[in-house]
Amino acid sequence: MLEVISAFSYAFVTALVLSIAISKFMRRPNVDSIPSVGPGGLLTSYWAAVKFIFYAREMLQEGYTKHKGMAFKIPGLFCWNIFLSGPKLVEELRRAPEDHISARERISDILKPRYTIGHTIIHNPYHIPIILTQLTRNLPAQFPDILDEIQASFDDHLQLNGYEWTSVPAFETIVQVVCRTSNRVFVGLPLCNCINLSSPKLISIRPDWNDLTSGFALSVVKVAITIDFFPNFMAPLVNRLLSNLPKSVQRGMKHLRPIIEERQKCLDEYGSGWEDKPNDMLSWLMDEAQGEERSAESLTKRMLSINLGAIHVCRRYHLSSSVILFTDLLLLLFTGDDIYWFYTCIVLFGCSSSVHQSTTRRSRSHCRGRRLVKSCISEDADSFLKETLRFDGLTFISMLRKAVKDFTFSDGTFVPAGCTVSVASMPIHRDSDIYKNADIFDPFRFSNEEQEGEQAWHQMASTHPGYLPFGHRRSACPGRFFTAIELKTMLAHVVVTYDVKFRDGQRPANVTFGPANSPDMKAKILFRKRVV
Numbered sequence: 001m002l003e004v005i006s007a008f009s010y011a012f013v014t015a016l017v018l019s020i021a022i023s024k025f026m027r028r029p030n031v032d033s034i035p036s037v038g039p040g041g042l043l044t045s046y047w048a049a050v051k052f053i054f055y056a057r058e059m060l061q062e063g064y065t066k067h068k069g070m071a072f073k074i075p076g077l078f079c080w081n082i083f084l085s086g087p088k089l090v091e092e093l094r095r096a097p098e099d100h101i102s103a104r105e106r107i108s109d110i111l112k113p114r115y116t117i118g119h120t121i122i123h124n125p126y127h128i129p130i131i132l133t134q135l136t137r138n139l140p141a142q143f144p145d146i147l148d149e150i151q152a153s154f155d156d157h158l159q160l161n162g163y164e165w166t167s168v169p170a171f172e173t174i175v176q177v178v179c180r181t182s183n184r185v186f187v188g189l190p191l192c193n194c195i196n197l198s199s200p201k202l203i204s205i206r207p208d209w210n211d212l213t214s215g216f217a218l219s220v221v222k223v224a225i226t227i228d229f230f231p232n233f234m235a236p237l238v239n240r241l242l243s244n245l246p247k248s249v250q251r252g253m254k255h256l257r258p259i260i261e262e263r264q265k266c267l268d269e270y271g272s273g274w275e276d277k278p279n280d281m282l283s284w285l286m287d288e289a290q291g292e293e294r295s296a297e298s299l300t301k302r303m304l305s306i307n308l309g310a311i312h313v314c315r316r317y318h319l320s321s322s323v324i325l326f327t328d329l330l331l332l333l334f335t336g337d338d339i340y341w342f343y344t345c346i347v348l349f350g351c352s353s354s355v356h357q358s359t360t361r362r363s364r365s366h367c368r369g370r371r372l373v374k375s376c377i378s379e380d381a382d383s384f385l386k387e388t389l390r391f392d393g394l395t396f397i398s399m400l401r402k403a404v405k406d407f408t409f410s411d412g413t414f415v416p417a418g419c420t421v422s423v424a425s426m427p428i429h430r431d432s433d434i435y436k437n438a439d440i441f442d443p444f445r446f447s448n449e450e451q452e453g454e455q456a457w458h459q460m461a462s463t464h465p466g467y468l469p470f471g472h473r474r475s476a477c478p479g480r481f482f483t484a485i486e487l488k489t490m491l492a493h494v495v496v497t498y499d500v501k502f503r504d505g506q507r508p509a510n511v512t513f514g515p516a517n518s519p520d521m522k523a524k525i526l527f528r529k530r531v532v
């Protein structure tokens with residue numbers, strides 16, 4: 001009897017999902033004039049949509065090769081996905097008005113902010129100019145803290161025993177390091193001791209706050225994905241059953257409320273004359289927040305959302321992050337012996353391996369600190385990261401948008417309201433008309449003046465129609481300057497401080513899901529203290 005009931009439930013759920021999918025499909029706008037990759041019929045297009053989950057790279061490459069400089073489309077389960085290629089269309093997409101082609105609407109479709117992070121985060125994004133300007137401007141002042149936190153968090157999470165090799169999960173370790181480093185800049189040391197007048201005893205809030213911020217991103221994404229599978233009218237119910245936003249906000253407020261209240265007290269008392277005012281994200285937010293946004297609850301939601309962008313967002317939704325990039329970079333660096341040695345020599349000893357041979361142990365360790373700082377800002381480190389993003393792109397597409405009104409590009413490509421539009425960035429990054437030897441990983445491609453180095457866009461954080469990991473111009477990632485410094489410092493620290501290898505010397509294969517491409521999240525790497 002139980003078996004019959006369970007078979008019936010499966011059949012019911014399958015029928016429900018299929019009928020929702022078919023009804024959404026039937027309402028897909030007509031985009032017949034745009035060439036398709038894969039079949040486009042009522043049922044066959046489902047095959048193409050499923051194929052895209054496993055072969056996105058190949059399908060995007062096929063579209064790019066056949067329709068370079070134009071638009072092409074690939075069916076999704078519920079809508080047509082339109083992809084653009086070529087600098088002209090990329091520039092037009094960037095210039096398209098937000099009320100026609102909207103980044104906010106697309107991100108709302110993806111993250112369901114009404115349910116997951118709060119509607120106002122998307123519709124009153126006052127934190128974005130703060131990330132872009134205040135955070136970026138303060139990077140030199142923040143650098144000693146960034147370096148200090150990176151050193152401390154690697155120490156804490158690797159737990160090395162003398163010079164023995166220790167195996168750690170790469171992704172989880174990097175999540176912890178990025179989480180701590182970002183939050184050192186976002187909210188300062190565990191307790192803002194300069195202002196906690198009522199409780200001089202320092203109590204570390206860090207483990208729980210770290211736990212919360214690193215877990216928050218994942219839970220937001222899970223809820224958003226689940227809601228996607230239900231019709232709109234059921235979203236509030238699904239959300240109520242699954243969402244832990246209220247709990248997360250309460251948990252976050254336990255840590256942030258006392259800090260916010262103390263800071264507010266000092267602001268009221270000293271105003272602009274408050275000499276010890278903390279110089280961090282929380283303070284900048286408090287300076288700019290208006291009305292209801294000033295409450296501890298709203299500020300906590302805002303801080304959690306900034307963490308969501310900074311730490312790790314979702315593979316499933318083609319949003320990449322510092323964590324995935326750094327894990328990928330580590331795997332690349334320590335797979336290729338040549339790359340590793342060349343890079344190590346540059347970081348430790350300047351530019352050539354002959355210097356490496358001749359440098360004495362004493363002078364090596366003496367130079368270490370200085371070199372570390374120097375290498376963080378070196379063009380080579382920058383080029384290394386930029387090349388990793390180009391070559392092994394964490395997603396195959398960029399500039400995710402949704403048409404909220406019909407829009408026509410200058411070449412006549414007509415995008416009806418409701419369709420999604422993105423740029424096929426992976427084939428652009430591997431286009432040999434843009435990059436010499438595009439299929440070769442050349443860590444110093446952008447710092448080598450004879451190649452792309454002479455062009456204005458050789459820096460990791462600069463954007464260009466031929467380089468799109470952060471989007472392009474106006475709505476490009478505001479945290480890219482911060483992430484560049486954070487990751488270069490992490491890279492230099494790892495190379496200077498540790499020897500790293502895989503257990504069997506083999507890099508585990510990347511995992512792809514639709515247009516998302518990430519290193520194996522379960523990969524383990526071995527660390528040991530570098531012998532000097």
Ligand code: HEM
Pocket residue numbers: 103125128131306309310311320321322323325398399400469470471472475476477478479480482483
């Ligand atoms: C390797 C690291 C990172 C990558 C590859 C990355 C990539 C991106 C991309 C592709 C976008 C969308 C741009 C567009 O729509 O055209 C974006 C948006 C965003 N990123 Fe990042 N990001 C990274 C790190 C960060 C960090 C560290 C922060 C915060 C400090 C951050 C905060 C944001 C925010 C708030 C947005 C939304 C901007 C908006 O809606 O206008 N990101 N990022």
